[in-house]
Amino acid sequence: MDTNLSETSQSTTLQYVHWFRHSAPYINAHRNKTFVIMFDGEAVQHENFKHIIHDIALLHSLGIHLVLVHGARAQINQNLKASQLTTPFHQHKRITTRESLSAIMSAVGSIRLQIEALLSMGLANSPMYGARIDVVSGNLVTAKPYGIRDGVDFQLTGEVRTVDTDAIQRHLESQNIVLLGPTGYSTTGEVFNLLAEEVATKTAVHLKADKLIFLGKQHGLVNEHQQLQREITPHQLDQHIQKFKDENPELASYLKAAHEASLNGVHRVHLLSYAYDGALLEELFTRDGSGTMVTDAHYEDVRTANIQDVGGLINLLRPLEEEGILVYRSRERLENEIEKFAVIERDGTILACAALYPIPTTDDELKSAEIACVAVHPSYRKSNRGSQILHYLEEQAKELGIQQLFILTTRTAHWFLEQGFVKASVDDLPNARQALYNYQRNSLVCKKSL
Template identity: 40%
Template sequence: MSLVFPHTFVPWFRSVAPYIHAHRGKTFVVAIAGEAIAAGKLATLAQDLALIHAMGIKIVLVHGFRPQVEEQLRAKGHRSRFSHGMRVTDAVALDGAQEAAGQLRYEIEAAFSQGLPNTPMAGSQVRVVSGNFITARPVGIVDGVDFQHTGLVRKIDATGIRRAVEFGAIVLLSPFGFSPTGEAFNLSMEDVACSAAIALQADKLLYLTEVRGIPLDPADPDSDIDQELALADARKLLAALPNPVQPTDTAFYLQHAVKAAEGGVERVHIVPFSVDGSVLIESFTHDGVGTMIVDEKLESLREAGPDDIGGILQLIEPFERDGTLVKRDRTEIERDIGVYSVIEHDGVIFGCAALYPYPEARTGEMAALTVSPQVQGQGDGERILKRIEQRARAERLDSIFVLTTRTMHWFIKRGFVPVEPEWLPDARKRKYNWDRRSQVLVKKLA
């Protein structure tokens, strides 16, 4: 029997609550590469998606089937042909693709039907709906290559899909489409997912793939992953990359992510299926585990407003409780909200600080500097400090000071020097808590 430790579980659960509230009622299109299913990830993915579904999130699931089609063709003694990064689908390949899709649909529906006690699926009731939601057209002949039964998405039945998800079902889309004459076409999972997300104006499109995300250095696939790419930067990167051939090429998923973002999808994610729970980590934590492409950067450093009071209170409360910060009640923060600056990411406040000016002494106090433990060590503290310095200069102050009992070294590293409490402006000196014996540190502003 596993043990649950309240001192770790409760803070963690509270930390994901803002994402649960933000995502409720939203539509996620989740595209899973066939390689993930071949690697045995289907059961845990179904558990994670059932959990997300239980939180009130509407899910459209698109599956790929590249390795499964390859297996069918090998069994038939038939060799695959590819060109321009797409499969050439002759009659034998079409037959193999249909068999692979049918088998995968059966396996996916079975995975969502599990309800064994003592598993994440216990008590879940997930209905999976599939159908002819996709109208397709042929790729045709490109540079002399006849792609035969390979197609592209012409239209998505967004109305039919919305009705199904509003009814409470997970909609399952296979990479197959049909022409108005009933001809079947083999499609790519990436094209289907992108087209569905655009047609539905989905809030998220997640590609669960064999790649880790978009590397910071495309020439070095082992370099760190770029956690967040603005759409403009993603376009520039895509234009500089060679045309993709393999799914592991940097441009392969990026091209579809850019298209989806340009089509109005708010957030597009490329995440690795090799990381257990990657869909949950990407959707319910600050940093995620892959790359997110957005039209604009989601992180903003700005001045606080009345709507930020609750977020500031939630952020500083643990530090007040352990004595790092002096306790401030809600009334005080409401009164002084105009002196606060905050760092916000995707609607959640992760850092704050306040500047209380003393114009007669040409100095100001930086107070309540706080960064969430989830993002400490990533430079947010320095960014808030620079914003407070900018505000102080704008008010024609010559210096800023802080009072601290535990973080002296952090401030000293950033140009602050210790002084005696007698240095404080008279108005602040009268409020100095001699029992707390806070260290006073001052930084001159150039």
């Protein structure tokens, strides 16, 4: 009994050490970067919000510049109900009457105080011990009336006019967290009710933020098979915005904001769940993340190869085959196995390719596959296209229920180790693949658990 407990404890410790070591590149990459994080009023009320605050404090301690933007829709609705007031909506946007403004300001103010109090905690034996975080808020957002739309006067509902990025930048450089709410002030001294999503988006764009993160109800976007889409391009968002416009207006507003931010210079927008403990840390410090990332970083998409790609594949593979880096594949073999290949193609040129070969396994063997023929055009080898296509095949393997991946290589083992593979031996291969191993070629074996 004691032995089992000891082994379990050691296994947990090793997992933690492994994760912590592999998070180092992300820690270094994120230091001194600016992230805008938006969450709505329901997130503040959720039981996981205290963990979100702990994670925000951790991000701050790692040298990340943070701007927090909170919504208040749930609290506003509660205050209006308590005051026996109602506010009409038009096209899912609240019409802010003068009678309702005090209830709105009260809700926004109470949330700001709650967040400031949570970030000021310093209890011993808690994640906030010794954090010493200064939170700054104020009249950093200037607003203007939303005006009359479709003949409807939105009264004190507004939209963002400007964001005082100079002041925000000074606060961030002074190691403060900046906190913004869904209100803005006009030059005439009026207060306007704003969409928190718009405040977050405009702030991220004007600050040239490195990331904009939305914490909502959903983990992110799912496809028609209910599988999480870990990465999507801005131009792919349009269909989703239309789809969710009526059935899920909150998600549609996040997607619309993500689309606007992406098209205006914010290269990474993340959609995460506020209910998932550790979503922020998992998204920022692991390769797969926990939600959906909207990015325009990749000009080309990875796709499954088709028969028209065979000529391009031959042009890409032949030089590597002649050097002995890859095993020779005839045109006929490429044509027969074309559906196993993934490619990145740009302007008619195959820039990168790789193939996924499922390995026959017995009942007592883990379901396995081999990734082979990984090749990148010589002009693009300093890009991330190799890791991009590898990640694509890993996701395909997961969908097929593959539990572990193998690669056999003579020259590039170090690159695969950087991608999360570990050294293995021929004996680790499933029996069916061991029988085909070429001892004359003497390839190194690496494997990766999925």
